[in-house]
Amino acid sequence: MDNKDMDTQKQPAGNTLETERTKTGKVFVPRVDIYETQDSIVLTADMPGVDEKAVDITLEKNVLTITGSVAVTGFEGHAMAYSEYDVGDFERAFTISDEVDRDKIEATVKNGVLRVILHKAEKVKARKIAITAA
């Protein structure tokens, strides 16, 4: 993908859950890649400033919500001189289908990237059908 055409600014979130937050501060929608492998659906989200302790994943009914809280910090003895991006929490929700095995969701955070692996339920795993030449 050509980077020059990409919008590099973070998108401010609408209220994804139509509820109010108890914490003030900005919330952003993380950029997400979702891809499907043979037995799983993998979601990766850019959440810079988030580590494994600050991330929260919930699955309620069929809504998967990912949140990451980022501590807004300054640097001692330094004043902000110029700013192109804002710092704040991340939040996003996805509707997932029944195909996902709810008891087998894995998540890791590395270098500010959250990776959630949703394993497909046994019954929906595609069966390979061998085609024989006539």
Next chain:
Amino acid sequence: MNSSGLWRTGNIVDLFPEMQRLQRDMNRLFTGIPRAVGQENPAINVWSGENDYIVTAELAGIDPHKLDISVKGDGLTFSGNHGVEPLKEGETYHRQERASGRFSRTVQLPFQIDSEKVTAKYEKGVLRMTLPRLKSDKPRKISIKAE
């Protein structure tokens, strides 16, 4: 009638990118924030201190060993690759929003940088570079004599 109008020549599907662009422009117009300001990749924040500047950039998922930081005079350049791995065979994207490919950014600071003392740290997907001011470039205090 001999109009070579939109509806005659073009397929309606061709209009979609144009409409998206228009919508983006309209949003920009009404929010009043020129988004083009932040178009440079990647976005940075700069903090100024007495003896140094701190430059931060949000670069989730990059390989810090492949990050290239160079300093010359009053200029700082950092470049590298976004960490999105290509899909293996049989895998397909449902959604692809994360940046991929190369990034490079050059920043000019208001002083000569002491390149020997520059430090960089990559933590939780945030790159932080501390750029001390060269000693010979530090401002001199001038005392005023009262007559």
